[in-house]
Amino acid sequence: MHREAKLGLILLLTPFLLWLSLLIIIPHIDLLLVSLRERVGVGEYKISLGNYLTFFTEPLYMMTFLRTAVMSIFATLLTLLIGFPVAYYIAKMAKGRTQSALFLLCLVPFWVSELVRTFGWMILLRETGIISNLLQSLGLAQGPVEMLYNDAAIMVGLVYTSMLFMVVPLVTTLESLPDEVVEAGYDLGGSGLSVLREIVIPHAMPGIVSGSIVVFMLCLGNYLTPTMLGGKESLWFTELIYSQFIVRFNWELGAAFGFLLLILSSVIVWGMLRLTGQSLEKTMG
Amino acid sequence: MTPDLQCTNLTKKFGETTAVDNVSFSVPAGSFFSILGPSGCGKTTIMRMIAGFLEPSSGDIQIKGNSVLNVPPNKRHVNMVFQHLALFPMMNIADNIGYGLRRAGMHKKDIGFKVDEALERIGLPGIGQRRVNELSGGQKQRVAIARCMVLEPDVLLLDEPLGALDLKLREHMKVELKSLQAAFDTTFVYITHDQSEALVMSDNIAVMNAGRFEQVGSAQDLYYRPDTAFVAGFVGDSNRWSGKVIKQDGSNTLVQTTSGLTLRGATQGRALSEGDTIDAFVRPEAIRIAHNAQDLASFDNQISGTVTSILFNGAASRVMVRDVAGHEEVAVNLPQSGEFANLTKGAPVHIGWASDQANCFGAGVA
Incomplete structure (x- = not known):
């Protein structure tokens, strides 16, 4: 009996352990090893921190790295700002069928592949695109307007792709807030703003943090949206990693970049949790 | 003397259904008034109209002689103890009780003083720093009442607050609520479907059925001299x-x-x-x-x-x-x-x- 239970546990854990070790732990150990070696000749390597040093001495790498971090944080905040009212409406104000319909509407864009969705934005925003034409026909613009290939275009794309991942955890936490508690806030003299600040937001904090973590990581690691909407004007750190691996065949530097990105996202998530006084168990459990 | 609460021809319609049908009553200052009725009779609707969460279809609500029809809930001198108490789980007990005072813009030191006084009064001194989920059902009950009473409302509304407690505690809280009401000397309006709660605590009871008041009177009136068959059947066995x-x-x-x-x-x-x-x-x-x-x-x-x-x-x-x-x-x-x-x-x-x-x-x- 005891042995059978043990066997069952092993069988259940096997897929998870395989997934964890084959796809996450082993590649990362290899990545770390690759990032720590330097090519000195044909087929000759030595261990050094040279790749990491290159990153810190080359301003382009450093700037792109910081830019990616700052813009990801900004995109996360923007998603939260837009997503919160949407989630509040779905969770607290909409009832019955409207509620599920609105929730479904948030999901609809995800039936289309990310590539097609991003192309949709290009059709809207490019020089010969719909918005440009509309502005011209209305007489608001003299010539064609290029709205692609800048930071704002990237931001629009990132917020759009991330919205669902913010709305879902927010709806879940807001739904668990009893209407009675909100009413009590008003009944005891609170205004709309103070009820939001003292009751709704503290209650929704686990949802806000878990949504923000997911959105932030998605933005930081996004490749498609910054490449297609940002073009050459707006570099994203993932593009640098891609070019090191694929274009320049410099796997050593690419691996170092990959590791730096992992460290960056870990540090920022940790900082976010400390700042809001939440723990990972509380937000993810 | 003007009654603390007066409702005149109060009516509330939800679409085709009439939840509250032309109800009039007045509650003298300092008394304990109960609305007793089966679930779905419209008693909660009356309560929510007095608190300001619902707009009456017609009729008037006056508190201390002034109509409050166009006053939002956060400006009415009426507070409510909710069915599930609705304490704020994100705050400790002292912040819960002090919430209304903070909103009223009272000085921080005075709030601390008033909160301590309220905790003293409900017999739970020194629990200010505890979390809501560390309290027992009866303690939460008392905190919920204290949270309203620090604001010195003209009328305190209680929406079946004993419903979630177990039987022994409920019997105990009945006596306690009555003595709290005497201690605070505030007008209580209490709604319940439990006749023994209403009979034990109230000075006056309104028996409600299908949106109307069947009879308003003292517990003895309702029990010994019911006006209608509904009251005779509903109050007592x-x-x-x-x-x-x-x-x-x-x-x-x-x-x-x-x-x-x-x-x-x-x-x-x-x-x-x-x-x-x-x-x-x-x-x-x-x-x-x-x-x-x-x-x-x-x-x-x-x-x-x-x-x-x-x-x-x-x-x-x-x-x-x-x-x-x-x-x-x-x-x-x-x-x-x-x-x-x-x-x-x-x-x-x-x-x-x-x-x-x-x-x-x-x-x-x-």
Whole structure:
């Protein structure tokens, strides 16, 4: 009996352990090893921190790295700002069928592949695109307007792709807030703003943090949206990693970049949790 | 003196359904007023209109003589203890109680002082730093009341706040609520579907059914002198029989129930004539049970029968008695003085009651 239970546990854990070790732990150990070696000749390597040093001495790498971090944080905040009212409406104000319909509407864009969705934005925003034409026909613009290939275009794309991942955890936490508690806030003299600040937001904090973590990581690691909407004007750190691996065949530097990105996202998530006084168990459990 | 709360012709319609139908009442300052009714009778709707969460379709609500119809809930001097208390789980107890004072813009030091005073008053000093989920049900109850009372509202509304407590605690809180009300000297409006809560605590009770007030009066009024069949059936327990008036002679009414039992009842001034279909109500505690028929000589209703079952429930024990002819089964309270301790199923007994204890109401009125 005891042995059978043990066997069952092993069988259940096997897929998870395989997934964890084959796809996450082993590649990362290899990545770390690759990032720590330097090519000195044909087929000759030595261990050094040279790749990491290159990153810190080359301003382009450093700037792109910081830019990616700052813009990801900004995109996360923007998603939260837009997503919160949407989630509040779905969770607290909409009832019955409207509620599920609105929730479904948030999901609809995800039936289309990310590539097609991003192309949709290009059709809207490019020089010969719909918005440009509309502005011209209305007489608001003299010539064609290029709205692609800048930071704002990237931001629009990132917020759009991330919205669902913010709305879902927010709806879940807001739904668990009893209407009675909100009413009590008003009944005891609170205004709309103070009820939001003292009751709704503290209650929704686990949802806000878990949504923000997911959105932030998605933005930081996004490749498609910054490449297609940002073009050459707006570099994203993932593009640098891609070019090191694929274009320049410099796997050593690419691996170092990959590791730096992992460290960056870990540090920022940790900082976010400390700042809001939440723990990972509380937000993810 | 102007009453603390006055509702005039209050009506609330949700689409086609009328939840509250032309209700008027007033609550004098410092009294404990209860609205008692089955669930879905509209009592919560009245409460939410007074608190300001619902707009009445027509009618007026006045607090201390001023209409509050266009005053939002956060500006009304009315506070509410919610059914599930609605304490703020994200704050500690002191912040919960101080919430309203902070919103009113009171100085931080004064808030601390007032919160301590309130905690003292509800008998829970020194728990200010605890979290909401560390308190027991009864403690939460008291904190919820203190959270409202620090704001010194004109009227405190309580929406079935004892519903979530277990039976023993509920009995205890009934007494406690009454003494808290006396201590704070505030007008309480309490809604409940539990008649014993209403009867024990209230100065005045309104019995509500299907959007209307059936009767407003003291607990004794409702219990001894119900105005309508609904009140007679809802407040306290009753044997209820439908039947016909077969003889009407002054205050003496002779009734035959549909199953053939003949009894004498009282109309308490309600106009009933021969041939009317009626409902007669006799409380089990108004019926005397005896071993000998002679003991019941003073009662004008006497029935001999046999015990069909004994429902033992301590002080509230009952026996079911079927009359010899087998018309009806009558619930009778069992005296606990010992003389009926060996009563068994099938034993012959005699029961009787005075005709004025048998309240008759014309059917169709209720």
